[in-house]
Amino acid sequence: MRLSVRGEYALRAMQVLARDYQEDDSVVRIQEISEKQNIPKRFLEQILNDLKSAGLVVSKRGVAGGYRLKRKPEQISLSEIIRHIEGPLAPVSCVSEKFYEKCSCPDESRCAIRSVMKEVRDSIVQVMDKTSLADLAARAQALEQQPLNPYDFII
Amino acid sequence: MRLSVRGEYALRAMQVLARDYQEDDSVVRIQEISEKQNIPKRFLEQILNDLKSAGLVVSKRGVAGGYRLKRKPEQISLSEIIRHIEGPLAPVSCVSEKFYEKCSCPDESRCAIRSVMKEVRDSIVQVMDKTSLADLAARAQALEQQPLNPYDFII
DNA sequence: GAAATATCTATTGACATAGTAGGGTTTTGA
DNA sequence: TCAAAACCCTACTATGTCAATAGATATTTC
Numbered sequence: 500m501r502l503s504v505r506g507e508y509a510l511r512a513m514q515v516l517a518r519d520y521q522e523d524d525s526v527v528r529i530q531e532i533s534e535k536q537n538i539p540k541r542f543l544e545q546i547l548n549d550l551k552s553a554g555l556v557v558s559k560r561g562v563a564g565g566y567r568l569k570r571k572p573e574q575i576s577l578s579e580i581i582r583h584i585e586g587p588l589a590p591v592s593c594v595s596e597k598f599y600e601k602c603s604c605p606d607e608s609r610c611a612i613r614s615v616m617k618e619v620r621d622s623i624v625q626v627m628d629k630t631s632l633a634d635l636a637a638r639a640q641a642l643e644q645q646p647l648n649p650y651d652f653i654i
Numbered sequence: 655m656r657l658s659v660r661g662e663y664a665l666r667a668m669q670v671l672a673r674d675y676q677e678d679d680s681v682v683r684i685q686e687i688s689e690k691q692n693i694p695k696r697f698l699e700q701i702l703n704d705l706k707s708a709g710l711v712v713s714k715r716g717v718a719g720g721y722r723l724k725r726k727p728e729q730i731s732l733s734e735i736i737r738h739i740e741g742p743l744a745p746v747s748c749v750s751e752k753f754y755e756k757c758s759c760p761d762e763s764r765c766a767i768r769s770v771m772k773e774v775r776d777s778i779v780q781v782m783d784k785t786s787l788a789d790l791a792a793r794a795q796a797l798e799q800q801p802l803n804p805y806d807f808i809i
Numbered sequence: 810g811a812a813a814t815a816t817c818t819a820t821t822g823a824c825a826t827a828g829t830a831g832g833g834t835t836t837t838g839a
Numbered sequence: 840t841c842a843a844a845a846c847c848c849t850a851c852t853a854t855g856t857c858a859a860t861a862g863a864t865a866t867t868t869c
Binding site: 507587590592602610 | 655656657662665666669690691692732736740741742743744745746747757758759760763764765766767769770771773774777778780781782785790791793794797798800
């Protein structure tokens with residue numbers, strides 16, 4: 500049930516872009532994202548390219564180039580990012596809405612495991628759909644004002 | 655966020671064992687599980703062996719041998735099975751309770767992504783913890799009495 | 810036109826996944 | 840007692856994915 504490193508990097512990069520987002524055409528350099536988030540630069544390059552072909556970011560080439568969100572942070576959900584980088588959110592593809600595939604069980608329509616997995620899927624999607632990059636940024640700001648304590652989590 | 659085939663097979667096998675579970679010492683043959691669930695026999699052998707060393711099933715050797723659940727179906731949750739076969743239920747291990755690992759982000763205690771992932775983890779665990787093999791069996795029975803319609807799901 | 814940047818294509822090493830293969834051990838029952 | 844049916848153990852392999860790394864190219868600005 501794991502997110503790949505690639506997916507995690509994508510989220511972290513998008514978070515930076517959301518944070519620096521402005522209405523004008525300002526962009527953020529790969530280098531900067533890479534340094535802020537400890538992500539290997541060349542690898543990040545590929546990931547941002549993926550996000551670009553997914554229509555989530557746009558790039559500007561040349562000396563003052565870089566990346567920016569294609570839409571406002573409020574209009575990009577985490578689920579959209581993960582789906583493009585990782586594929587299905589569902590634990591088994593026989594319960595996936597966007598990437599459905601038949602499974603090998605004897606009778607899918609009466610499979611109890613499938614029905615539980617559908618519950619799992621729905622609860623994952625519920626969290627990831629409702630959380631936008633803007634929410635993420637707000638949450639980050641709230642966390643920054645917390646006292647520094649490794650045992651504190653905001654849930 | 656995917657479950658491996660191995661994990662899926664483990665659930666399907668355990669479901670069969672739960673279904674055939676009796677208080678006496680009766681066992682189910684690998685062959686039978688394999689046929690019922692379309693699982694390659696030799697592969698299933700390995701998986702059941704894993705489940706055995708995890709203390710979830712016991713085996714009986716010899717000509718009338720096979721496997722049975724070590725505990726009652728009510729006392730085995732899906733989360734326990736998956737954790738033994740797959741490892742962490744959490745999407746990133748920096749939010750895992752049982753398999754925690756530090757991640758590469760600049761400040762874990764103030765990481766907004768982490769806090770969202772913790773929500774995701776909790777909602778996955780909530781479903782998988784509360785669902786036992788007995789629940790699964792009951793659900794299977796309910797599904798069997800449903801009319802045959804591929805668009806019907808019980809949620 | 811030089812420098813800084815992004816872009817594209819290919820390759821790689823490590824690891825995991827999903828099996829397959831071959832033999833070995835235990836138990837039963839004819 | 841011996842063979843068959845079951846589980847047990849170790850190893851192997853083909854395939855694919857992951858996480859980069861590398862090299863060359865294109866674009867923009869100063």
